[in-house]
Amino acid sequence: MTTSRNAAPFEAQTLSSAGHIPVMLAEVLAALRPADGQTYVDATFGAGGYTRAILEAADCKVLALDRDPSAISAAAPLIAEFTGRLDVIEARFATIAEIVRNRLAATPGANSIAFPSPDGVVFDIGVSSMQLDEAERGFSFQTDGPLDMRMGQAAGALSEGAGPSAADVINETPESDLADIFYQLGEERRSRAIAAAIVRRRAEQPFSRTRDLASVVAAVPGTHRPDGKHPATRVFQALRIWVNDELGELARGLLAAEAILSPGGRLVVVTFHSLEDRIVKRFMAERSGRTTGTSRHLPSGGVAKREPSFRLVNSKSLSPSKEETATNPRSRSARLRWVERTAAPPWDEDFAAFDLPDVLALR
Ligand SMILES: C[S@@+](CC[C@H](N)C(=O)[O-])C[C@H]1O[C@@H](n2cnc3c(N)ncnc32)[C@H](O)[C@@H]1O
Structure with a gap:
């Protein structure tokens, strides 16, 4: 009983x-x-x-x-x-x-x-x-940090199956796949233009910081949102979901x-x-x-x-x-x-x- x-x-x-x-x-x-x-x-x-x-x-x-x-x-x-x-x-x-x-x-x-x-x-x-607020975890576009986003990575410890970081994904994924990630996992309507801007920029200099990615996204026309949320909100959501499967x-x-x-x-x-x-x-x-x-x-x-x-x-x-x-x-x-x-x-x-x-x- x-x-x-x-x-x-x-x-x-x-x-x-x-x-x-x-x-x-x-x-x-x-x-x-x-x-x-x-x-x-x-x-x-x-x-x-x-x-x-x-x-x-x-x-x-x-x-x-x-x-x-x-x-x-x-x-x-x-x-x-x-x-x-x-x-x-x-x-x-x-x-x-x-x-x-x-x-x-x-x-x-x-x-x-x-x-x-x-x-x-x-x-x-x-x-x-804790994960969102700690800049070093790289989940946030509000505070600058390394572009990481892996839940399985903290204070230098990498858990089994943690996989590639957000920077790896942003710097290495083909443009059309990046656009699909942003569209399907972030419902980002400007996914193709954002992916193109990222690919242009990474050819000159790879991404390594959250703020850097956020400002490249924000510079793409049509990403400013009527609800006042940061233009990179959906891209960051999509990346986080992708990085952590x-x-x-x-x-x-x-x-x-x-x-x-x-x-x-x-x-x-x-x-x-x-x-x-x-x-x-x-x-x-x-x-x-x-x-x-x-x-x-x-x-x-x-x-x-x-x-x-x-x-x-x-x-x-x-x-x-x-x-x-x-x-x-x-x-x-x-x-x-x-x-x-x-x-x-x-x-x-x-x-x-x-x-x-x-x-x-x-x-
Ligand atoms: C929203 S928090 C949970 C908060 C908790 N309920 C509390 O009251 O403190 C989600 C947690 O789930 C963990 N998590 C997310 N996906 C996971 C997965 N696939 N396997 C194991 N843990 C995961 C995250 O690392 C994070 O610490």
Whole structure:
């Protein structure tokens, strides 16, 4: 028998010591329903805001992951505070299933905590305030820094699979592919003109700084935005998504959650822009039988309706409250969706179901 405790009210949300305000925390807890004796995976540890709230809400365990080495090194005090209930591992979404299975096999009392099959998996997709605000990480056009943007690169440490930096991409990608990246991942209407300007400039001098790229983009006619946002906003968004393979990672993370969750366990996802939300929405609708999910592996070679692997708890997404967006403007575009795992086997790992942007095929 497990008991649920109350979700923290919005007023209880505080800036973590590392400077990141957890987004939609009360709503995430209400969707995840932490309960005593259960196990949760926080796939995006960040500053540990969700992890802390889950551990405080119930006498449960959390296995937290992050691809950013600096998020992992900052986790030590929280691990000490919740000895035996929290482990934090540097990893990408692509390896969640493998990590959880290894932990299932771990012997209690050995170096690592043994985790039973998770009763909940939470994703808070995107970048943390620490990553955005630290100029040296190269995510920002507001403050000058090296053109890097890799979440897996911090303070000289490069995590496995961190891949090329934003400067590598800007300096080496063919013009038409750059334009496709800006158009498909940033919805930038001036993508072709911007790509042409970048290619002209890099022939004389390669790009190495964020401000330099931002000013070349801003000099392209037609990039100034009626909403007053910086002309390079969409290009920077597209580059960040590309450099970190954020959409491919999200798809792999959702598949991993489906593979590891216990029946009745919940998958809770917070996204920050429409490309991500669309992937989550499609996956949840398909896996819960709202759209025609099919198996291509019937003995007859035919197509059959699959048994839903998830149950849709709420068909609409939730947005942050007015109070939250007033206090934390970065929460403005957040969307929360959640589903509950059924006892049906996981579906085939079919990436076509996600309808990812074509440009990802270039990776
Ligand atoms: C928005 S922050 C999470 C904040 C956290 N919920 C909190 O309350 O402090 C997102 C975090 O996810 C991590 N992340 C993003 N994509 C990832 C991936 N594919 N694999 C693992 N971690 C990832 C980032 O490094 C970042 O630290």
